[in-house]
Amino acid sequence: MVTYNLKKIQLVPGAKDLIDIVLSKTQRKTPTVIHRHYAIARIRQFYMRKVKFAQQTFHDKLAQILEDFPQVDEIHPFYADLLNVLYDRDHYKLALGQVSKAKSLIDNLSKEYLRLLKYGDSLYRCKMLKRAAVGRMCTIVKRLASAFSYLEQVRQHMARLPSIDPHMRCLIIAGYPNVGKSSFMNLITRANVDVQPYPFTTKSLYVGHMDYKYLRWQVIDTPGILDKPLEERNTIEMQSITALAHLRAAVLFFLDPSEHCGYSWEQQMALLYSLEPLFVDKPVIVVCNKTDLSWSNAQRVEEELNALLDNQQEKKGTVSELETNNNKKQQRLTICGWRKMSTLEKTGVIQVRNAACDWLLSQRVESKVRGPRAQSILNRLHVAIPAGVDQNQQEAGELSLCRPFIPESVWKKRQATTTNTAFHTEEEMEREEEDENKQPKQSNVVVLEKDREMAHGGAGVYSSDWNKQYWMRDESWKYDIMPEIIQGHNIMDFVDADIDERLAALEEEEVAREAMMNVDNDEEEQQEGEQALDQETQQRLQRIREKKALLIRGRSKSRNPIGANKMTKAHPKRSEDWKQQWKELGMDESFLQSTTQQIISNRSQSREAKSHSPAPRSSSRSTSTYRWNQTKADAGKGFLNHQQKQKAMRLARKAIRGISKKDRRKGEADRTIYNENPKHLLAGKRKLGKTQRR
Amino acid sequence: MRLEKCYICSSTVYPGHGIQFIRNDAKVFRFCRSKCRKTFHMKRNPRYLKWTKAYRKSHGKEMAVDSTFEFERKRQRIERYDRELVGKTIQAIQKVDAVRTKREKEYYKNRMKQAKKQSQKTAVRELEKGISLIEPDILRVNQAVKAKDAVQQSVAMLDEDRQANDS
Numbered sequence: 129m130v131t132y133n134l135k136k137i138q139l140v141p142g143a144k145d146l147i148d149i150v151l152s153k154t155q156r157k158t159p160t161v162i163h164r165h166y167a168i169a170r171i172r173q174f175y176m177r178k179v180k181f182a183q184q185t186f187h188d189k190l191a192q193i194l195e196d197f198p199q200v201d202e203i204h205p206f207y208a209d210l211l212n213v214l215y216d217r218d219h220y221k222l223a224l225g226q227v228s229k230a231k232s233l234i235d236n237l238s239k240e241y242l243r244l245l246k247y248g249d250s251l252y253r254c255k256m257l258k259r260a261a262v263g264r265m266c267t268i269v270k271r272l273a274s275a276f277s278y279l280e281q282v283r284q285h286m287a288r289l290p291s292i293d294p295h296m297r298c299l300i301i302a303g304y305p306n307v308g309k310s311s312f313m314n315l316i317t318r319a320n321v322d323v324q325p326y327p328f329t330t331k332s333l334y335v336g337h338m339d340y341k342y343l344r345w346q347v348i349d350t351p352g353i354l355d356k357p358l359e360e361r362n363t364i365e366m367q368s369i370t371a372l373a374h375l376r377a378a379v380l381f382f383l384d385p386s387e388h389c390g391y392s393w394e395q396q397m398a399l400l401y402s403l404e405p406l407f408v409d410k411p412v413i414v415v416c417n418k419t420d421l422s423w424s425n426a427q428r429v430e431e432e433l434n435a436l437l438d439n440q441q442e443k444k445g446t447v448s449e450l451e452t453n454n455n456k457k458q459q460r461l462t463i464c465g466w467r468k469m470s471t472l473e474k475t476g477v478i479q480v481r482n483a484a485c486d487w488l489l490s491q492r493v494e495s496k497v498r499g500p501r502a503q504s505i506l507n508r509l510h511v512a513i514p515a516g517v518d519q520n521q522q523e524a525g526e527l528s529l530c531r532p533f534i535p536e537s538v539w540k541k542r543q544a545t546t547t548n549t550a551f552h553t554e555e556e557m558e559r560e561e562e563d564e565n566k567q568p569k570q571s572n573v574v575v576l577e578k579d580r581e582m583a584h585g586g587a588g589v590y591s592s593d594w595n596k597q598y599w600m601r602d603e604s605w606k607y608d609i610m611p612e613i614i615q616g617h618n619i620m621d622f623v624d625a626d627i628d629e630r631l632a633a634l635e636e637e638e639v640a641r642e643a644m645m646n647v648d649n650d651e652e653e654q655q656e657g658e659q660a661l662d663q664e665t666q667q668r669l670q671r672i673r674e675k676k677a678l679l680i681r682g683r684s685k686s687r688n689p690i691g692a693n694k695m696t697k698a699h700p701k702r703s704e705d706w707k708q709q710w711k712e713l714g715m716d717e718s719f720l721q722s723t724t725q726q727i728i729s730n731r732s733q734s735r736e737a738k739s740h741s742p743a744p745r746s747s748s749r750s751t752s753t754y755r756w757n758q759t760k761a762d763a764g765k766g767f768l769n770h771q772q773k774q775k776a777m778r779l780a781r782k783a784i785r786g787i788s789k790k791d792r793r794k795g796e797a798d799r800t801i802y803n804e805n806p807k808h809l810l811a812g813k814r815k816l817g818k819t820q821r822r
Numbered sequence: 823m824r825l826e827k828c829y830i831c832s833s834t835v836y837p838g839h840g841i842q843f844i845r846n847d848a849k850v851f852r853f854c855r856s857k858c859r860k861t862f863h864m865k866r867n868p869r870y871l872k873w874t875k876a877y878r879k880s881h882g883k884e885m886a887v888d889s890t891f892e893f894e895r896k897r898q899r900i901e902r903y904d905r906e907l908v909g910k911t912i913q914a915i916q917k918v919d920a921v922r923t924k925r926e927k928e929y930y931k932n933r934m935k936q937a938k939k940q941s942q943k944t945a946v947r948e949l950e951k952g953i954s955l956i957e958p959d960i961l962r963v964n965q966a967v968k969a970k971d972a973v974q975q976s977v978a979m980l981d982e983d984r985q986a987n988d989s
Contacts, residue, residue: 598903605905614915616834618824621894622911622918623901631914634889638921645928652935661945669945672952679955719964 135287137196140280141189143273147266150185154178154262164251175258176245182262183238186269190231197224197279204294206374213366215282223275223282230268237264290335290348297345297492298375299484302368302403303382304396305352306389308417310334311471312382313349316481321349327390328352331364333371340485348375355399372406378488379412380480381463385429386421393425397432407462411487414466415480420473433466545574830858830868832875885929890922 141149158181162174200208200217211220241261248254292298301309305327313321317336322329334349350368354361361369372379381403383396400414414433423429464487469476496502577592584590598606611619624630661669710720767773784792794800826835826842829851841859843851853859861871868876879886893914 600902601904605903608903608905610903610908611912612823613825614912615919616825617894617915617919618896619908619911619915620824620901621896622915623897623907624893624911625907627907627910627914630893631917634893634918634921637889638924656938661942665949668953668956669949671956672948675955676952716964716968 154182175254179261209370226275298377307382307384378484385423386418411464419470826852828854
């Protein structure tokens with residue numbers, strides 16, 4: 129469906145403005161620097177781009193205009209006619225045609241010049257070609273100046289047209305000038321149409337909206353119409369005629385029997401008859417306004433209008449009669465009905481509106497049902513009727529096809545409660561309760577918990593006994609307290625109807641499993657007994673492990689003398705310790721003696737051989753192992769000799785004495801917290817924040 | 823009122839303990855303590871944390887599949903109270919518990935079998951390889967020499983005896 133967004137048409141620039149826009153855009157959006165010495169291909173490409181861009185921009189602008197303005201042939205006939213009446217159809221089409229022609233001219237022109245530019249042999253020639261192309265485009269556009277100014281005016285006027293939806297439910301108010309059309313409009317919608325006591329106050333169509341039967345309706349107020357031939361009507365009248373001719377709507381034809389509008393009753397009726405061709409297939413309601421004034425010919429008015437009504441019935445009856453009638457025009461006109469009304473006193477206004485709406489609605493529904501779309505839906509519909517429904521009842525049109533089923537007992541109970549009155553005093557209540565206890569089956573009266581609560585002191589004092597209502601297999605279980613948790617389990621998670629069987633199955637399974645396990649266990653125990661280590665071997669293993677641990681700790685000492693553990697002595701230093709250890713290992717005393725002697729003698733020989741050996745050592749060092757000699761190689765690694773190194777190490781050790789291991793690794797650049805417990809954070813009252821955080 | 827399981831460590835959360843987190847898709851997560859809650863919010867997977875039940879079960883440290891577990895399951899449908907049934911259930915719970923603990927113990931024992939074998943193996947190897955640490959080679963050489971001497975002596979004595987006999 130075509131949508132009419134006449135309000136959203138973009139502004140149409142003047143011819144001069146359009147040229148300015150395009151030229152400046154071309155300048156801005158394309159490259160601007162070109163030199164003679166550039167490759168000719170590049171120069172051609174530069175100017176071709178400019179021409180192409182200018183053409184494209186002109187094309188876009190003109191296409192936009194053509195797209196925005198509605199095509200007279202394509203839109204709804206109501207709008208087409210309205211455009212014709214207001215702006216002259218020919219002029220409108222001509223203007224748009226000019227624009228369209230200019231567009232194609234510009235396209236062809238640019239094509240031609242691009243072809244020429246391809247053969248441009250110098251910068252100057254290319255430039256001249258470009259100039260000529262753009263200049264010619266501008267000339268074409270300049271010739272559109274009058275079309276543009278006309279279209280701009282049309283655009284401005286169109287934007288102010290009421291937005292009428294030609295397919296919507298619609299009421300059209302028509303009649304002679306000054307009969308009260310606009311005041312009726314103001315009464316039934318929220319539109320604020322100007323109302324003045326002179327003819328032709330309303331000069332164009334006005335639209336108002338209202339709600340009726342939860343539907344949206346649009347009401348169109350038309351300018352007054354005079355009774356004259358169509359050719360002589362002016363623009364204002366023609367608008368009304370257009371609306372009447374093309375919109376499928378209910379027509380409210382206003383008459384003023386009091387003749388205060390300045391036109392006689394005969395004139396008004398003549399108009400009604402002359403407009404008849406426009407009323408085909410539309411419900412027409414004749415509204416006699418101004419009942420507040422005296423009607424001189426009230427009798428005649430009623431007669432004539434009733435005649436019109438009868439006319440309709442006759443028409444329904446026989447068609448042939450109608451043709452033979454003399455006064456065809458008068459006879460052909462049919463109206464749905466006529467109403468009296470006064471917009472001044474506001475009497476009968478709503479009745480008029482409702483009648484008009486109802487007629488239009490029924491007509492629309494009828495036409496829809498007759499249409500092909502409705503047929504396709506109706507073919508698929510099937511209304512199912514329950515088997516139990518009485519055929520007669522259905523024909524009578526009763527809405528409730530099925531009666532609700534109410535059991536006998538419920539009926540009785542309902543009746544009983546209606547006859548009984550509510551309890552109010554406590555004594556009555558108790559008496560009732562006693563009765564209930566004695567013969568609970570016989571008493572029909574239901575004592576509500578609410579009543580009981582009221583009788584025993586109200587909410588907060590009396591609490592209802594809900595357990596009473598529990599529904600259980602055994603009545604005596606009602607007040608049981610159900611344990612929920614046992615040994616870290618939820619009891620409800622274990623509840624199962626066949627718990628006994630499942631438990632029995634489990635126990636069976638367990639017995640079978642146990643038997644299996646016993647056999648396996650015996651075998652395993654035998655195997656284990658074979659593999660187990662005896663006491664002595666275990667002790668030896670223990671000693672090996674201890675030794676290994678000591679070695680590992682000793683190794684760390686050799687790597688980092690400062691961080692060494694003083695307590696570890698994997699390798700004894702002194703010969704006594706050596707001997708002790710070897711003795712512990714079970715070495716023969718005599719063999720031990722001989723071995724140590726041998727080692728010492730070997731060492732003394734080597735010492736003699738190397739006469740440059742270091743100065744005398746302390747007595748304790750003299751007996752130490754040959755490992756000592758290995759460290760001699762240290763001389764020369766930044767030290768003059770071994771003693772110097774020894775001294776340095778001693779001093780280093782002394783310097784770090786009393787400093788914890790962790791602190792030894794610290795450097796000057798490391799972060800330090802000088803005061804870990806600052807007083808200002810930890811002392812005093814706590815007002816803001818916590819101990820940790822303030 | 824019911825006992826819930828911690829989402830992270832699967833420990834039992836008694837009423838009034840722990841905290842629960844309800845995500846905006848209405849899934850409820852219960853935590854037994856702040857450690858578990860923090861772990862959850864750090865998006866850690868309980869399967870990869872060694873201290874959780876989920877880890878232990880998925881890595882075969884604890885019994886994960888057993889018929890005793892089938893007795894306990896959360897019901898979506900509410901059962902009507904039945905005194906006899908509840909009584910039977912309470913007794914059943916204790917029996918099932920006993921069976922379960924027994925099986926768990928056996929499971930542990932079975933699991934440890936392999937480790938025991940392994941430790942024995944290493945012990946033997948350690949003894950073979952590390953014997954020099956407590957009984958140095960020199961000592962064993964000494965003993966071997968002694969033995970050799972003794973043998974040589976006895977051989978010599980035998981030879982002497984033989985010569986004496988011959989003569």
